[in-house]
Amino acid sequence: MTTAPRHIPDRLTSPAARALKSWETLLLVVAVTIFLLNAMASPYFLDPWNLSDASFNFTEKAMIAFAMAMLIVAGEIDLSVGAIIALASTAMGMAMSMGADMPMIVLVGLGTGLLCGAFNGALVAGLGLPSIVVTIGTMSLFRGISYIVLGDAAFTGYPASFAWFGQGYVWWVITVELVIFAIAALVFGLLLHRTSFGRTVYAIGNNATAARFSGIRVDRVRFILFLLTGVMSGVAAVCLTSRLGSTRPSIASGFELEVVTIVVLGGVSILGGSGTIPGVVLAAIVMGLVTFGLGLLNVPGIVMSIVVGALLIGVIAVPRLISKLRS
Amino acid sequence: ETVRIALVAKALGIGFFEAAAKGAEEAAAELGDVEIIYTGPTDTTAEGQIEVLNSLIAQRVDAIAVSANDTDALVPTLKRAMERGITVISWDSGVAPEGRQMHLNPSSAPLIGNTIIKLAADHLPDGGQVAVLSATSTSTNQNTWIAEMQKVMGDYPNIEVVATVYGDDLADKSYREAQGLMQSYPDLDAIIAPTSVGIVAAAQAVTDAGKVGQVNVTGLGLPSEMAGHVKSGASKSFAIWNPIDLGYSAAMIAHALATDAATAEPGATISIGRMGEVVLDENGEAAMADPFTYDASNIDEFSSIF
Amino acid sequence: MNSEQSAEAAPVLSLRGIVKTFPGVRALDGVQLDLFPGQVTALIGENGAGKSTIVKVLTGIYQPDEGQILLDGAAVGFPDAHSAQQAGVTAIHQETVLFDELTVAENIFIGHAPRTRWGLIDRRAMRERASEILRSIGASISPGARLRDLGIASRHLVAIARALSVDARVVIMDEPTAALSHKEIGELYDLVETLKRQGKAILFISHKFDEIFRIADRWTVFRDGAFVGEGRMEGTTEAELVRLMVGRRVDQIYPKRPAAIGPPVLTVAGYSHPTEFEDINFTLHAGEILGFYGLVGAGRSEVMQSLFGITRPSKGACRIAGKVRVLRTTAEAVEAGIVYVPEDRGRQGAVKGLPIFQNVTLPSLARTSRAGFLRLAEEFRLARDYTRRLDLRAASLDQDIALLSGGNQQKVVIAKWLATRPRVIILDEPTKGIDIGSKAAVHDFMSELAGQGLAVIMVSSEIPEVLGMSDRVIVMREGRIAGEFAGPTMTPENLVRAAVGIDRREVA
């Protein structure tokens, strides 16, 4: 430790040194521990097919979580993602009932997600309204439109080829959703950590005014982030609708808070400005392992949610508590 | 070898399903060598139920008997269960035929549809206005019963169904919807709530509005929950089948199918122990028994049982 | 020097061997400080020397790692802001410490409001005492006004009133004149005199030597978190203090080198805004440094920000390098080659939370990245080259910018814009809060850039700086241009007259 030095070292701190004490390492330890505990607790856990089935517990939510993570890093939030899924799924159902073929149905789903994202983005970036309240509003609006369209009816009878997204396998036990999840993780990881767009997202999350004063088109970036979240919700809508083989307006209710939980557990600061995609990937896997492991023991969902809630607080609290007690 | 039968509720904690679970345990005790796994999601969503089903499939249970939150959404998952050699039946609230081997109706849908309107009409000799307070708009059995009720409305020419509202099986929402009904239709004579949550909330709303005697609440409910309202007069009568019997029968059928003692095909007859037997129709559905009506004369007898 | 002290009255407050470390930085390394009743002690030091840190130690906001605070010779501890206040220590902090949604009176008394018998806040008493204090410092601000409706100078006066609302024996002022104009600075000096007469001990922190020599009785110098000396103002020269402060001699403070004035690069015609400025016309040439002088609040920053695409003018046009452009966003301004170093460094300049090098490259990402993908090595090189030129003091370039002292943050922000290789750079109060050594570095760099053909606009409220650095000066008053001066007419009197709006004849 020195006084502020007159000569600045001619290199950056090595990334490896930083990784060692990072959040992601902690999560990895948690994930491995839970994996081992699960393997000990239930004889059914270490079955590739079961693990493959279990991946459905998190893949759709995680797809959205990647886009949501970027949004939260930028200091915004989208609570309407579950509602976007409902609306996109409803739109797909309408397209199907009007005789659209499989590619068209998928396009409609993605397009609806995009439009919903654009609507949120326009209100937040265009009119400058706070995103948390805008999306509380659009959460009712989007799902409300689904109710208007569907009422108490349901869309069923999607073409058999459509089932591929949510029920198909690419190779052996590797599901289509798992592949989409992996691709999304890669794309968003590169986007956030390796591109100048990602850098501007961090800048905005840390100080949006200064970012604007640095020549960054802050509102455009925000708008794009809402679009991305909308599209990823559309992708999740395709997967979920395909998996359920039907659409009802109540589809995906409560998704938003689970997605936010994954993002936060992944170490993304809810106040914006920091967080990583690998963290989100690990968090999604941890959540999937916890719910599946407890499910195998027939623990009721609500008790699982206690565990998830405790995990969420505990993973953040314990390191802070330890460092507090040390000093 | 123990036969493991999973009894999946729409959601945990609802009295009706807890009673059904009791019945299933009774069947298990009778059959011996049967383990009942009573489970379900925490809230009444299809996604939650699918997660539960996935973990049951992973445990390779022998049979799944499910009361579905969604007719269609469970189908792909249940199909996978059947592919992995698990016997799948639905009970109470059914799934589409391709997602199960057979469906056990608590009673026949036309009979229930007729019963609920008859319960209201019996106390309205001069006719009048009635409204329906349902559960969620996606609830299969509710919608079937209401549709069946509409079919027989011709038999009750003086009765007018003025509205159908949805309380989502939430006590407060049902309460507010019932209030809204009385507000919008000042001359309302009866509220039909074919759901155990809705009927209690509606009776409470009628009591609070001081309209006991003017608005009769009826429909399907549990005697234990309705006892007070029958005594106060808010509800003159209501009906229900015995959920213990229903759970018992579902477990019996699941066991029979899982052990190949019976096959699920149209026309097949399956024995359900003390409840006798059921016959499958061309859709693979069977009805357990007639709904039973409760009123001031018999409520005390049953309110302590379920 | 220390021997002189024995003859005097005992200090009210003394600090001995104070050490304060932050992760990676030893901000204070065993410093000492003595404050005497009825005397003003000036604390002098470069940016990051630890001045504000000592203020926070004295007011209970930071806890020292080591060392003693002695009040009347007895050791005390200030575990929180409240206990320091109780002990009679109050401060006007360097940053604004006020609340937009509360009224002026509530701002002054937050934390120690008078109460009624029932324990409720006594609003009447609070208002009365607030107007009393405001009157005593010559501020005509209504105690019931909401703070958000006040201008920056009034806010500062409220902060001063807040400090005075505590019955204090020690009053600390951390760069109190940085946000004040002329008139208010005069009143502040009077206030300091009054406090002195009341026997209060005053700690006065400033980078402006003229005011230090005007009001201080004693001085203490810190360098790099360490105590380097103290003494009486009498018989001390500016050069001596500067040498102690910087550790070397600083000769030329305004090293404006002559540069060839080139063709016009920026022409502004008829710029107007409904509430902020009207009819702004001027032309800026390559190689020129154009000074903008005015009192605080004259609207200079607003004009500059509209040139930078922050606010859109309602009327008027600007021509950049021969082309008429409408700048709707800052990104367009940067593309057109106009960049702006803001005055409000904390809010508009530094992206706290990002490392230094990322702050520097933020507007240059298009250049340092390839096909949208980042290249860290390029970024690091760019950041290193420019921060070196400005003599940045930091532990490492991947240190969070928030951990730098104010002056060093300013250097990063300037480096950020120079790295974009602009045509026109607008510097809004570029040396506000910057120490004398760094000031020279900034000025030197400015001259050099002008010499290379860059057009510079420098907004400043310091006359010596404006006169020393500019080829030409425009003075603004109340949102309009009040005069333009070049060559022999560039005199302090002319600038001040135009700024305050006094006609020559009236004065005469």
Add this chain to the structure above:
Amino acid sequence: MSILKSREAVLALAILALLILIAGRFPAFVTPANLARVLTDTSPLILLALGQMAVILTKCIDLSVAANLALCGMVAALMDGAGVPLVVILPAVIALGAGLGAVNGLLVWKLAIPSIVVTLGTMTIFRGTIFLLTNGAWINAHQLSDAFKALPRMVILGLPVMAWIAVGAVALIALAVARLPLGRALYAVGGNPHAAGYAGISVGRTQFAAFVLAGALAGLTGYLWVARYAVAYVDIARGFELDVVAACVIGGIAIAGGAGTVAGAVMGALFLGIIKNALPVVGISPFWQMAISGSAILIAIAVNTLARRDPGRIILKQAEART
């Protein structure tokens, strides 16, 4: 003109316009008796919005209020079942609610975990605890004592006690916010946390106090809710936390903290409450209700935020003269 600048006035006008609109289609809605009913129905929302307002003012958010309400309601019902008299139940559930709020507050204060994370976690934990308490079972009207159910319904001067409790809470909290140092501290802490520290106000302690208040109000509301609807189960008031936040936001409480008034929060709650109550009555298809209340929220926020737009600084003399 200047009165229109106040957010509260705009909101009051909006509520009035809404009532006139409804009265046009359904005159019976605006009878005193029915308005009293709407007020009673909206009381839980008002009570929770008051607590949420305090929390939001300090730059935090409490997503666990609805779960807290449900847990306290269940405990109240269980106590009633065990024969505990109401005079004991009431303070007990308020204390329990405050205690749960204190858990949130402590995590925010002592460990500096962002409130949204803390309350997202405690939200699920509180709900899960209800399940563990009862194994998921419902407690129904017939299992609750009459005295327990009667209190919120008892009518005094034409208003049920439930509504009076809300009115009383509004008055008390309005006084506390305006005249207690702690009330002012809420604004200071949310408006400029950094500066609050300099003024000797502990940011963490103030946030803690806000959470305790929100928790206590949730506890009280828990009893009222269960007594009014005469049923307690795991899922009561699920999702209500977002209604509460929406009410605050409609009422002009700035989500970034430091700005907002008690009157605003109350009117935001009333606005939502009237819409929720009126839609079924006016005979709008139930399938349209969700979309309509969503649109109402969006319009309210848009109007509110745009009306509050910073006019910028006024430097020009003639511009100053115009205002």
